[in-house]
Amino acid sequence: MAPLKLIVGNWKMNGLTADSRERAEKLAVAVKGRGNLPFQLILCPPATMVAATAEALRGSVIKCGGQDCHEQSCGAFTGDIAAVMLKDLGCTYVIVGHSERRQHHRETSLQVAAKAKAAHAAGLIAIICVGELDSERSAGQADSVIAGQLKDSIPDTATAENSVIAYEPVWAIGTGKTASSEDIRHMHALIRGKAGKLPILYGGSVKGSNAAEILHIPNVDGVLVGGASLKAEEFLAIAEASGEGK
Numbered sequence: 596m597a598p599l600k601l602i603v604g605n606w607k608m609n610g611l612t613a614d615s616r617e618r619a620e621k622l623a624v625a626v627k628g629r630g631n632l633p634f635q636l637i638l639c640p641p642a643t644m645v646a647a648t649a650e651a652l653r654g655s656v657i658k659c660g661g662q663d664c665h666e667q668s669c670g671a672f673t674g675d676i677a678a679v680m681l682k683d684l685g686c687t688y689v690i691v692g693h694s695e696r697r698q699h700h701r702e703t704s705l706q707v708a709a710k711a712k713a714a715h716a717a718g719l720i721a722i723i724c725v726g727e728l729d730s731e732r733s734a735g736q737a738d739s740v741i742a743g744q745l746k747d748s749i750p751d752t753a754t755a756e757n758s759v760i761a762y763e764p765v766w767a768i769g770t771g772k773t774a775s776s777e778d779i780r781h782m783h784a785l786i787r788g789k790a791g792k793l794p795i796l797y798g799g800s801v802k803g804s805n806a807a808e809i810l811h812i813p814n815v816d817g818v819l820v821g822g823a824s825l826k827a828e829e830f831l832a833i834a835e836a837s838g839e840g841k
């Protein structure tokens with residue numbers, strides 16, 4: 596049987612607890628009792644809503660994840676959250692190195708690797724994000740930027756069981772512009788060559804109408820979805836596209 600496509604919803608900094616609970620419950624009801632799903636749903640709410648979301652998902656096949664974690668397991672780090680704390684709330688996954696963290700919080704690839712390592716130590720699966728800027732792509736540097744980010748962002752503790760790579764071209768995030776199928780095919784093949792068996796997700800303006808095409812490109816093991824994951828129906832439509840055309 597083909598491995599399940601990973602369909603990850605990154606809710607970013609949106610909504611309040613009641614929205615999270617309602618969306619998680621709606622999705623849990625939608626997949627309940629359905630055997631042989633071709634996908635694994637993973638919901639990554641804002642930190643304050645992780646507990647309510649994980650609670651709403653109790654008993655469901657849908658998993659919960661954090662959006663970031665600190666590289667240390669405890670200490671004087673005001674405002675930060677340790678991977679073990681996410682695990683404690685019922686998370687299975689955590690996103691690290693999202694371009695919005697790299698951009699707004701100046702996170703480096705070496706820090707991202709330390710965070711992924713902390714996630715592994717806490718028993719979480721790290722979703723390690725990489726992606727080039729528009730200017731880097733225009734300058735013909737996309738491949739070398741991604742190769743460099745992969746080299747420095749993947750810790751030596753990473754295995755195909757505890758790590759996932761997410762390729763999110765920065766210019767495609769929240770812009771409505773997706774990378775072309777050819778660009779995705781090319782970059783995912785490059786990442787496969789460097790990351791071995793680690794699952795590889797595509798992210799950047801994924802929606803119900805383009806998900807089937809993207810999910811059937813070789814070496815695309817799933818998608819990381821921002822805006823379109825905020826509506827249960829749209830997110831589900833993306834997930835259902837995993838099984839289309841088989």
Ligand code: 13P
Binds near residue numbers: 768
């Ligand atoms: P959008 O799907 O809104 O483009 O966001 C992608 C993303 O950043 C997911 O992590």
